[in-house]
Amino acid sequence: MxxxxxxxxLSFLLTFLSVISSEVVAQKYIGTRLELLSPSVSNIDALYPIDLENADWVRSSVNVPNLGNTGNWVWARLDLDPVAEAGLNVEIAYPTIDSLQVFMICDGVINSTSFAGATVPKTSRDQLLGNYPSFPIPVSDCEKLTCYIRAWSGKQLLLPVRIEGSRKLLSxxxxxxxxxxxxxxxxxxxxxxxxxxxxxxxxxxxxxxxxxxxxxxxxxxxxxxxxxxxxxxxxxxxxxxxxxxxxxxxxxxxxxxxxxxxxxxxxxxxxxxxxxxxxxxxxxxxxxxxxxxxxxxxxxxxxxxxxxxxxxxxxxxxxxxxxxxxxxxxxxxxxxxxxxxxxxxxxxxxxxxxxxxxxxxxxxxxxxxxxxxxxxxxxxxxxxxxxxxAREKELNTSLLNEKIQKEQNAILEKSVNERTSELREINDSLQATLEDLRSAQQQLIQSEKLASIGQLTAGIAHELNNPINFVSSNAQSLKRDFLDVKEIISLISNLDSESSSLKEDYLA
Missing domain, CATH: 1.20.1070 (Rhopdopsin 7-helix transmembrane proteins)
Known part of the structure; x- marks a missing residue:
């Protein structure tokens, strides 16, 4: 919009520019009427119009003199018609001149002095007819009326000068x-x-x-x-x-x-x-x-x-x-x-x-x-x-990723199912093997227990057989010894009886 x-x-601007161009087609700059003071003149910035009457002036050959970017003071002179141009205005259509002084000389006497430019306070500027500085030509009984222009600028300086009435300048x-x-x-x-x-x-x-x-x-x-x-x-x-x-x-x-x-x-x-x-x-x-x-x-x-x-x-x-x-x-x-x-x-x-x-x-x-x-x-x-x-590409990428994800999920699910089946079979096989191992282990443990019991029984039997065999083998000897002991005990008892009889006999 x-x-x-x-x-x-912009179209209106261009149209308006064509209107301006047609309005001012007859506008003429009078640079060829200007005389410029030769740069060879010494102490040019300190001179006044009265000092310049017989100076070395050079006629301009162009309608708008281009004085360059020298930073020097420039003097220009314009001979006016005191009758035909009286009451008109000298306009310098270059608003960026930093210091501008215009002297109206009537028969060698300064009639008026006007100022314009950046170095001049607004209250002292003679600039009443728009954004271009303009200076009124006095109405007087002069035989010779001359306009002296003294200008200085810190940039490029041109002097597009024209003479027009106030109504035209305002328009x-x-x-x-x-x-x-x-x-x-x-x-x-x-x-x-x-x-x-x-x-x-x-x-x-x-x-x-x-x-x-x-x-x-x-x-x-x-x-x-x-x-x-x-x-x-x-x-x-x-x-x-x-x-x-x-x-x-x-x-x-x-x-x-x-x-x-x-x-x-x-x-x-x-x-x-x-x-x-x-x-x-x-x-x-x-x-x-x-x-x-x-x-x-x-x-x-x-x-x-x-x-x-x-x-x-x-x-x-x-x-x-x-x-x-x-x-x-x-x-x-x-x-x-x-x-x-x-x-x-x-x-x-x-x-x-x-x-x-x-x-x-x-x-x-x-x-x-x-x-x-x-x-x-x-x-x-x-x-x-x-x-x-980018959004479409991102959406397509997302859809493609989703499709790939689904395919991968299906493949993964199939792989998981296959793997699960394999693991289940392996698990069943391992479970059966484990049961077999447990059974074998129980049998082995039982066998080891029986073997241990057999070994223990054999040991006990061995340990029992030794004394039994010893006893059995020595029973007859012990029996004989027992009879001998019994006989000895009997003899001792008899001796004891005899001893008691003797004691009694002794005491008696």
Whole structure:
């Protein structure tokens, strides 16, 4: 549902961009009317318009001068028509200039001085007609009216200057506001939706994508001057660095998201290591930015931006592994690369500098965000299909295991029955053998008992026979001895009687 809504908003964004392009097709930048002060002029940052009347000025040959990323102060001069252009406005359609001073010189005298840029407090900025700085051309009786522009930026500096009435500037500003309202509507809707998905599925890819959306949306916010329109950054220190900060964050979160979304560590280890090295220039850029080396930091931010070229072969390699979401990823980044190419080429005058090419980058980034969201959605669908296939495979495996289990149980039951029958037969055989052994044992014990009794009887008989035989063999001798003893006893008795008679005779 959210994807259909996002695509609908994106279609409306593209339609609205075509409307803007048709509205401003006649819009002309007047860079060829500008004169630029030669960089050879010494002490250029300390000079004032009065000192520059007879300086070495060079006429610009392009409609939008590209002054590079030098970090030097730049002076530009524009001769105005004091009659035809009085009451109009000089607009510099480049909101990221950090310090901008505009002097209106009427016949050699400073008529007005206006200020804009990150280094200027909001209360002192003369910026009333939208997100681009604009400065009113005074109505006066000048014979010669000249506009001097003094500019400095900690990043790339362009001077897209045009002269228009307030009504036209307000109308164009409103169109820009509507365009970016739609753009940020797309960004916020995708951000909230993917944040919801992160809390729902707890997939870190969604959190990394949310951080990427914040960085990309924030970059477009500051590049188009809306941070200054709404005074989102009150500190000049931060305001000078906010564009760089979002550039660094965009690069870091892009690398983080790309490496994890494409699973480069597994699918393409070489690209995984290469993208990892791109963290180094971002870190150095952040250090330089902290210490105030704005232009060096800006150059370092742009170096790892070349990594987007490597995303094409990396995505194709992952796509070939069967990951359909990598195809969406590839399309999204191809659109963004095309948008970046258009954005850069218009800065160098290769293609026209107009609203269509100015908005190529936010439009391309919006398309990229939607397509990458579709890639994440495809990843969800792919995960659902994988889980469904896994569940089906698990179910089939479970059914197969159940079937195998039943077959194994049947085989096991048959084996158990056969084994039980064998064991029963063996048990019966062993039982019979045991009974035989017990019977034999009883017989053996009985035999041993009888043998022991026989031996005992024989021993007793032997022991009895010896005395009996002794007695039997000596009975006659004993009988004779007994008679002798009896005779002796009789004799003794007779002797005793005789002794008693003698005693009595003696006593008598």
């Amino acid at each position: 959210i994807y259909r809504s996002a695509i609908k908003w 164009d500003g409103h169109l820009r506001d509507v365009f970016f309202a739609i753009y940020f509507g797309v960004v916020i809707s995708l951000l909230l939706y993917n944040l919801f998905l992160f809390f729902s599925v707890r997939d870190k890819n969604y959190l990394q994508y949310v951080l990427f959306i914040i960085a990309v949306g924030g970059t477009q916010l500051v590049l188009n001057g809306y941070d200054r329109v709404f005074d989102l950054v009150s500190s000049p220190w931060v305001s000078l660095r906010v564009t760089h900060i979002f550039g660094i964050l965009s690069g870091v979160f892009s690398i983080l998201f790309v490496r994890n979304f494409l699973h480069l560590k597994t699918n393409a280890p070489g690209y995984h290591r290469i993208f990892g090295w791109f963290y180094v220039p971002y870190f150095i850029s952040a250090v330089l930015l902290f210490f105030g080396y704005f232009n060096m930091s800006y150059d370092l931010i742009n170096i790892p931006a070349l990594m987007i070229i490597l995303l094409i072969p990396a995505s194709i390699k992952v796509w070939r592994t069967g990951d359909i979401s990598a195809a969406y990823f590839l399309v999204g980044w191809l659109v963004f690369i095309l948008a970046v190419a258009v954005f850069v080429l218009k800065d160098y005058g290769v293609i026209p500098y107009n609203e269509a090419t100015i908005y190529a980058l936010p439009t391309g980034s919006a398309i990229e965000l939607v397509v990458l969201s579709l890639a994440l959605g495809s990843r969800i669908n792919q995960l659902k299909k994988d889980r469904q296939r």
